[in-house]
Amino acid sequence: MDNLTHSLVGALIGQTGLKRRTGLAMPALIFGANLPDIDAGCVVHGLESLAMRRGLTHGPIAWVVLPLLLAAFIWWFDRWQAKRGTRPESRLPVRFGWLWLLATLACLSHPALDWLNSYGIRLFEPFSQRWFYGDALFIVDVWLWATLGLTLAWSLWREKRDVATWRRPALAGLAAALAYINFNLVLTESARAATPQSQAIAVPVPIRFWERDLIVDVDGAVYMGKGLQRWSLDGGLARDVELLTQRPACLHPMQLPQFAPDNADLAAFLFWSRSPYIDRIERDGKIIDLLKDARFSGRASGQFSIAIPVPTEAETCYFE
Known part of the structure; x- marks a missing residue:
């Protein structure tokens, strides 16, 4: 606190x-x-x-x-x-x-x-x-x-x-x-129980203490990823999953250290992270891959993110 x-x-x-x-x-x-x-x-x-x-x-x-x-x-x-x-x-x-x-x-x-x-x-x-x-x-x-x-x-x-x-x-x-x-x-505990995913992470929302952001794994025919659902005491699950990222099974964020074994920032971020995901953005005309944590996807996401190298062999299957 x-x-x-x-x-x-x-x-x-x-x-x-x-x-x-x-x-x-x-x-x-x-x-x-x-x-x-x-x-x-x-x-x-x-x-x-x-x-x-x-x-x-x-x-x-x-x-x-x-x-x-x-x-x-x-x-x-x-x-x-x-x-x-x-x-x-x-x-x-x-x-x-x-x-x-x-x-x-x-x-x-x-x-x-x-x-x-x-x-x-x-x-x-x-x-x-x-x-x-x-x-x-x-x-x-x-x-x-x-x-x-x-x-x-x-x-x-x-x-x-x-x-x-x-x-x-x-x-x-x-x-x-x-x-x-x-x-x-x-x-x-009520918010966690409202989703069929037993491993969902419930994140408290500022001011609106009766609501939770639920971080869930999203599975599909090809892609898996991270998404958010909003739960509230008075309305239950209020919306469908908002997809934060999508990825095929060819690369998981926890595999990144093998491509950058000497990156101390990367090792520290993954040690601290609870729900890591990779986000591809465009900044100043350049494509940048950022490692983020779903707990801070909206709030202070810039503070809790790190630019990372996505290996060439994984790029084609990681992003379309």
């Missing part, structure tokens, strides 16, 4: 009352909820970063190491301020044990949320490179923003006015978010 969502979850956890357990609890929760995304710096490697993101910093080793490092830094920062005479008098005593526990709780919320979208997460890296997908929420969910943001603001407002029940809005916000997530998990 996006970092605003992670931050709101960390802040709401604090507003349930846990922020009163130790000084600097809120920084531990908010930074902890975002900490696994330190791997975002790998974007300097371009397309190769697709194979680096949501892996090691989101896996079991990071669940232990990252909260410990964060708690140690915050504890040191409090001591450093005290030595300089700049530590706020109103700050609660900083307890390392509570800092570590809260940072761990927040850090664990991050992979749990990241699992919910179709981008995926390597949950057990470095012990396994398998990708996991929840397919329940779009990576930026405005409804989740509204739920978390409004209940956080309500809780802070009540706390400022010293209302005894200031924790309740935060608890209600977290409960509502969990209910919304579970409802979307059910919608995803």
Whole structure:
């Protein structure tokens, strides 16, 4: 999920009352909820970063190491301020044990949320490179923003006015978010069940959370390919398959590395890709073959694509 969502979850956890357990609890929760995304710096490697993101910093080793490092830094920062005479008098005593526990709780919320979208997460890296997908929420969910943001603001407002029940809005916000997530998990399974293809991938749609794009394999007498169907809660399967690509069985995208074994971008893209397909386009008067992923066929397709060499011997049977 996006970092605003992670931050709101960390802040709401604090507003349930846990922020009163130790000084600097809120920084531990908010930074902890975002900490696994330190791997975002790998974007300097371009397309190769697709194979680096949501892996090691989101896996079991990071669940232990990252909260410990964060708690140690915050504890040191409090001591450093005290030595300089700049530590706020109103700050609660900083307890390392509570800092570590809260940072761990927040850090664990991050992979749990990241699992919910179709981008995926390597949950057990470095012990396994398998990708996991929840397919329940779009990576930026405005409804989740509204739920978390409004209940956080309500809780802070009540706390400022010293209302005894200031924790309740935060608890209600977290409960509502969990209910919304579970409802979307059910919608995803309902969308998959609506298509005869058991391996269909259900991709959440921005804003219209009650709809899913279904990525399906399209079989024909000669061609196989990738296509999209739209499913909605109120209308079921709303349209026939929109063909994204068509190909004969002579070449599959996963076979491309044998023609370009030293292409690091290609290897990274295929490692990350869940539903790869080849698209032939014309750009500046030239014919270009692009490797794409059906999850991002419409949204950000330019960002998630790579120009690839289609071998000469496969060209005649791949395109007509």
